[in-house]
Amino acid sequence: MGADNALLAIDSVSKAFGGVQALADITFSLDAGAITGLIGPNGAGKTTLFNLITGVFPTDTGQIRFDDRIIDRRPVHERVQLGIARTFQNVELFESMTVLENILVGRHTRTRYGILASMIRPPGVGREEKKATEKAIDLLDFIGLGEYAHRQSSDLAFGWQRLLELGRALASRPRLLLLDEPAAGLNIVETLQLGTLIKKIRDQGITILLVEHDMSLTMDVSDRIIVLDQGRKIADGTPREVQENEAVMKAYLGETRQNP
Amino acid sequence: MQEITQYFFSGITNGAIYAVIAIGFSMLYRSTDLINFAHGEFVMLGALGMVTLTGLGFPVLPAIFLAVCGGAIAGLLFERLAIRTVRYPEPIVLIIITVGASIFLRGLGMLLWGKDAHSIPAFSSHPPIDIAGAKLLAQSVWILAIVLFTVAGLHLFFKKTLTGKAMAACAISKRAAWIVGIPSKVMVMLAFALSTGMGALAGAIIAPITMSSYDMGTMLGLKGFCAAMLGGIGSLWGSLIGGFLLGILEAFGVGFVTSGLKDAIAFLLLLLILYVRPGGIISAVDVKRF
Amino acid sequence: MKSSTLRNIIYYTLFALIVIICGKTVENAYYLQVLTFIGINTLLAVSLNMLMGYAGQISLGHAAFYGIGAYATAILTVHYGFSPWLALPAAIGAAMIVAYLVGMPTLKLSGYYLAMGTLGFGMIVHILFREWSGVTGGASGFVGIPPLEIGPVNFVSDKNYLYLVWGTVLFTIILCRRIIDSRIGRALRAIHDGEKAAAAVGVDTRKLKLQIFVFSAAFAALAGFLYAHFVYFISPGTFDFITSVRIVTMVVIGGMASIWGSILGAALLTLLPEWLHAFSEFEMIVYGLILMLVMIFLPRGLTRGILSLFERFRRSDGR
Numbered sequence: 001m002g003a004d005n006a007l008l009a010i011d012s013v014s015k016a017f018g019g020v021q022a023l024a025d026i027t028f029s030l031d032a033g034a035i036t037g038l039i040g041p042n043g044a045g046k047t048t049l050f051n052l053i054t055g056v057f058p059t060d061t062g063q064i065r066f067d068d069r070i071i072d073r074r075p076v077h078e079r080v081q082l083g084i085a086r087t088f089q090n091v092e093l094f095e096s097m098t099v100l101e102n103i104l105v106g107r108h109t110r111t112r113y114g115i116l117a118s119m120i121r122p123p124g125v126g127r128e129e130k131k132a133t134e135k136a137i138d139l140l141d142f143i144g145l146g147e148y149a150h151r152q153s154s155d156l157a158f159g160w161q162r163l164l165e166l167g168r169a170l171a172s173r174p175r176l177l178l179l180d181e182p183a184a185g186l187n188i189v190e191t192l193q194l195g196t197l198i199k200k201i202r203d204q205g206i207t208i209l210l211v212e213h214d215m216s217l218t219m220d221v222s223d224r225i226i227v228l229d230q231g232r233k234i235a236d237g238t239p240r241e242v243q244e245n246e247a248v249m250k251a252y253l254g255e256t257r258q259n260p
Numbered sequence: 261m262q263e264i265t266q267y268f269f270s271g272i273t274n275g276a277i278y279a280v281i282a283i284g285f286s287m288l289y290r291s292t293d294l295i296n297f298a299h300g301e302f303v304m305l306g307a308l309g310m311v312t313l314t315g316l317g318f319p320v321l322p323a324i325f326l327a328v329c330g331g332a333i334a335g336l337l338f339e340r341l342a343i344r345t346v347r348y349p350e351p352i353v354l355i356i357i358t359v360g361a362s363i364f365l366r367g368l369g370m371l372l373w374g375k376d377a378h379s380i381p382a383f384s385s386h387p388p389i390d391i392a393g394a395k396l397l398a399q400s401v402w403i404l405a406i407v408l409f410t411v412a413g414l415h416l417f418f419k420k421t422l423t424g425k426a427m428a429a430c431a432i433s434k435r436a437a438w439i440v441g442i443p444s445k446v447m448v449m450l451a452f453a454l455s456t457g458m459g460a461l462a463g464a465i466i467a468p469i470t471m472s473s474y475d476m477g478t479m480l481g482l483k484g485f486c487a488a489m490l491g492g493i494g495s496l497w498g499s500l501i502g503g504f505l506l507g508i509l510e511a512f513g514v515g516f517v518t519s520g521l522k523d524a525i526a527f528l529l530l531l532l533i534l535y536v537r538p539g540g541i542i543s544a545v546d547v548k549r550f
Numbered sequence: 551m552k553s554s555t556l557r558n559i560i561y562y563t564l565f566a567l568i569v570i571i572c573g574k575t576v577e578n579a580y581y582l583q584v585l586t587f588i589g590i591n592t593l594l595a596v597s598l599n600m601l602m603g604y605a606g607q608i609s610l611g612h613a614a615f616y617g618i619g620a621y622a623t624a625i626l627t628v629h630y631g632f633s634p635w636l637a638l639p640a641a642i643g644a645a646m647i648v649a650y651l652v653g654m655p656t657l658k659l660s661g662y663y664l665a666m667g668t669l670g671f672g673m674i675v676h677i678l679f680r681e682w683s684g685v686t687g688g689a690s691g692f693v694g695i696p697p698l699e700i701g702p703v704n705f706v707s708d709k710n711y712l713y714l715v716w717g718t719v720l721f722t723i724i725l726c727r728r729i730i731d732s733r734i735g736r737a738l739r740a741i742h743d744g745e746k747a748a749a750a751v752g753v754d755t756r757k758l759k760l761q762i763f764v765f766s767a768a769f770a771a772l773a774g775f776l777y778a779h780f781v782y783f784i785s786p787g788t789f790d791f792i793t794s795v796r797i798v799t800m801v802v803i804g805g806m807a808s809i810w811g812s813i814l815g816a817a818l819l820t821l822l823p824e825w826l827h828a829f830s831e832f833e834m835i836v837y838g839l840i841l842m843l844v845m846i847f848l849p850r851g852l853t854r855g856i857l858s859l860f861e862r863f864r865r866s867d868g869r
Binding site for chain 3: 054056075076077080081085086088092093094095096097101104105106107108109111113114115118119121125128129132168169171172
């Protein structure tokens with residue numbers, strides 16, 4: 001699987017919670033610049049995998065390599081610094097802040113000055129703030145929320161809140177973007193627009209790993225699909241290959257069509 | 261040897277009191293996820309209530325019963341007026357409300373009973389019992405007996421009676437309890453009444469061996485809380501263990517440090533437990549039930 | 551110049567004007583003292599507000615840092631003959647070091663457990679003040695703290711101290727506003743809104759919480775320094791759990807995450823005991839009632855509460 005120029009390499013990773021084996025011996029790697037879909041029935045371990053990649057939990061076994069660097073022991077915020085960003089299943093915006101401020105927090109790792117400098121205000125600070133604001137507005141225009149920059153984030157309609165969260169993840173200029181069910185709760189039109197946006201993001205050179213239940217969206221945007229079931233990887237291939245895979249059908253439907 | 265025994269007796273007496281107070285905290289936390297900073301004031305109300313009742317001529321046991329009922333009713337009022345009406349039940353809001361209630365009740369205590377300290381005679385006039393050269397007060401025996409009896413009663417209540425089991429169910433999962441038809445509002449009220457009733461009981465039985473005044477509740481409440489955390493808040497047996505452990509450690513600690521620093525022992529233990537094992541001793545034994 | 555910067559400058563100038571007017575017109579020594587106490591309490595409230603209101607970390611032990619500032623300067627100036635202006639950085643430094651050491655394990659906790667941890671810490675420091683009589687003078691307190699002076703200007707006079715304290719308040723408010731209007735301030739509010747999400751966008755939550763904890767301790771110690779050299783006598787009773795609760799109350803009533811609101815909260819809570827002096831037996835009842843009522847009905851604090859009442863009136867005839 002071309003592990004040499006892989007951006008992300010997951011190697012024999014397992015994770016158990018109490019008595020439940022959430023993930024068992026997962027191995028795959030992602031090439032830079034591709035969109036990979038991650039699907040599977042509920043409880044398959046998809047969000048757990050995200051949590052392991054972003055560092056919310058440590059792995060029990062195995063190794064995670066990002067850009068050839070072992071990142072197993074790195075805390076969450078350091079991984080963002082390295083270039084991994086994510087969105088959440090339930091929208092977790094900063095509700096007391098405006099749309100623009102949410103994006104600006106997303107840029108936290110791309111600005112530098114600390115608490116002392118914020119008090120003393122040497123000239124560099126003003127420049128950094130100005131640049132950060134400009135980039136943030138550009139980003140808002142890119143995702144289509146430019147005119148809402150100064151609205152309270154909690155005032156946005158749900159679909160746009162999801163979009164804002166996506167934008168916030170983009171603000172950290174990630175190399176790898178993990179999207180956790182970005183289409184949940186969106187209507188058909190919004191989902192199509194999301195698909196276009198995801199491709200636009202890929203065209204900017206960002207690698208995407210996408211967890212989704214909406215099959216049409218997943219099949220449409222993904223170059224490759226990985227299927228998990230009950231903590232194990234059961235399929236890995238192009239969308240067509242996966243659609244025709246017996247094990248995948250069994251996982252979703254419970255039985256193959258041959259045995260009624 | 262005689263000194264050690266004396267420390268031990270003093271330790272288990274105080275420990276029993278801390279245990280009852282801790283159980284009050286635990287029960288409420290278990291059922292409502294609320295830590296009642298005003299709990300200590302219900303201890304004060306129980307103690308001063310006992311002073312008044314015995315002063316009015318009530319015999320000991322009816323007085324205790326009335327004091328406990330008074331405490332329970334006060335708890336119900338508190339729940340209805342201060343807790344249920346809260347608009348944003350976030351931790352910080354609830355913490356400050358209960359802190360405010362604690363100050364309010366202390367002010368009430370000062371208004372009703374003045375700033376003086378009161379004392380009442382022991383429940384029985386037995387002379388202290390001589391054991392291994394150390395003296396065990398008759399009142400200590402009363403305290404231990406009442407506490408153990410109460411704990412046994414609570415244990416049976418939660419294990420055997422329907423109401424008790426319903427409360428335990430609520431504590432484990434409000435939603436599941438609601439689905440099977442347990443009225444959670446009533447359960448919350450019951451939890452408050454039991455909790456503050458226990459507080460009042462602690463006050464009632466400690467009144468003969470301490471000087472009761474309007475400000476006695478704060479320290480007792482805080483130490484009872486430390487005991488609950490030490491043993492494992494939310495657990496009946498944890499609070500029991502935590503209470504006795506704190507009482508004994510304090511009693512023996514006095515042997516090594518000045519009595520003024522004795523108070524610090526409880527808080528040092530609290531910090532230790534919070535840093536090392538917030539679940540308390542009982543979580544090490546992996547017993548999560550109430 | 552950005553409009554918000556202009557607005558801030560206008561506020562600061564107004565503030566300075568009001569202070570100067572008060573200093574010029576108020577002659578009564580008692581009123582001057584009360585105003586000075588309001589200033590010291592404002593420092594305490596503002597410092598705690600940064601921690602509680604913006605970063606969202608509950609602290610029930612803030613009085614400990616207040617006390618460390620006061621006792622540090624008392625010990626250094628009286629026992630070791632330091633000049634107060636040398637004792638000042640030492641007092642602030644001591645509080646910052648303690649905050650750093652205590653903050654590291656304690657800030658890992660959250661919610662009730664954090665409140666409890668800070669409470670325990672505060673109680674232990676209070677007990678130390680009370681029992682370590684050799685150093686702190688014990689329960690009977692510490693006398694003989696020298697007044698402040700810079701060259702020919704002495705701060706014994708009430709008016710001068712008023713200017714000193716409120717000048718410090720203005721300075722502190724400016725620093726706090728600068729932090730809030732920066733990427734640090736945004737990161738703090740992010741931690742408050744959702745620590746998990748804040749970490750997920752790259753905020754080093756552990757480091758930032760610790761930084762703001764140390765910052766708030768530093769300014770509480772500054773308040774302690776000013777208090778000690780104002781009243782010349784300190785005792786442990788001033789730095790106990792009740793005081794910590796009082797500071798929390800000021801923050802909450804004034805409005806969490808409202809720096810100007812802290813002035814309101816501090817003023818109300820300094821004046822309340824004075825107003826209730828006649829009914830001193832009712833003081834605790836009233837105080838407790840106010841706490842409960844404000845938290846039940848206006849949990850966002852008085853400033854926000856009143857503002858949102860205005861909003862509702864506006865909306866009822868516009869929209």
